[in-house]
Amino acid sequence: MKTLTIRQPWTSLILSGQKDVENRSWKTSYRGPILIHAAAATDRDAIKAGIGNPDSPTGVILGVVTLVDIVTDSDSPWAEEGQFHWILADPKPFAEPIPARGALGLWNSDVEPPADPEPARCGRCARKLTSATSIAKGYGRGCRARIRAAALARAVADFTPQQITRALELIADNGIVPTARPGVFRSVSSDGTTTYLTHHAMCTCAGARHRSRCYHIAAARMINFARKAA
Numbered sequence: 001m002k003t004l005t006i007r008q009p010w011t012s013l014i015l016s017g018q019k020d021v022e023n024r025s026w027k028t029s030y031r032g033p034i035l036i037h038a039a040a041a042t043d044r045d046a047i048k049a050g051i052g053n054p055d056s057p058t059g060v061i062l063g064v065v066t067l068v069d070i071v072t073d074s075d076s077p078w079a080e081e082g083q084f085h086w087i088l089a090d091p092k093p094f095a096e097p098i099p100a101r102g103a104l105g106l107w108n109s110d111v112e113p114p115a116d117p118e119p120a121r122c123g124r125c126a127r128k129l130t131s132a133t134s135i136a137k138g139y140g141r142g143c144r145a146r147i148r149a150a151a152l153a154r155a156v157a158d159f160t161p162q163q164i165t166r167a168l169e170l171i172a173d174n175g176i177v178p179t180a181r182p183g184v185f186r187s188v189s190s191d192g193t194t195t196y197l198t199h200h201a202m203c204t205c206a207g208a209r210h211r212s213r214c215y216h217i218a219a220a221r222m223i224n225f226a227r228k229a230a
């Protein structure tokens with residue numbers, strides 16, 4: 001399995017979830033679980049500076065993390081400028097460290113992490129999750145799409161199919177645009193001669209005054225929904 005050798009105390013800080021970025025001068029296209037190996041040598045400067053525990057174990061594989069991404073602009077306090085920021089998530093320290101010799105780069109060790117007693121499962125269908133994104137979100141991709149669709153349906157449940165169709169046309173025609181006030185839109189009337197102010201619960205058009213809802217409001221809700229989902 002892919003393994004990365006890192007000096008203590010950083011190894012232990014990563015596996016306790018305190019350090020979420022590893023800085024490297026190089027990158028890899030690999031994404032997924034990596035074993036974290038504590039080098040035989042310790043970063044004495046860090047220990048002298050009072051970081052971490054001077055008795056942190058060395059020469060052992062201590063656990064597994066997920067390499068989610070590699071970027072150059074992480075805003076983590078651990079990210080160093082001019083380096084590749086290896087974004088690490090979901091640290092799982094092993095109950096028993098496994099002795100191993102380190103190596104440079106991302107190396108392959110024959111250690112397999114102990115079976116995860118609680119595999120991450122989808123919160124909707126309980127299927128096992130494998131992708132780092134799904135694990136982070138708690139739902140599989142298909143279920144996320146269904147949850148979004150259901151939420152959108154709820155957001156516009158008060159409207160007739162005709163109103164929803166007209167709302168979609170209004171959005172497609174750029175007939176509803178945001179104003180400087182958050183959540184408030186300007187909608188153009190169907191003949192193009194008038195504009196109304198619209199937000200998720202009210203609109204200044206005549207239709208909304210009579211029936212308390214109009215297709216402008218449906219369009220505003222759809223736009224708000226799309227923003228939240230983005």
Ligand SMILES: [Zn+2]
Nearest residue numbers: 122125140143
């Ligand atoms: Zn699911």
Ligand SMILES: [Zn+2]
Nearest residue numbers: 203205214216
């Ligand atoms: Zn309206």
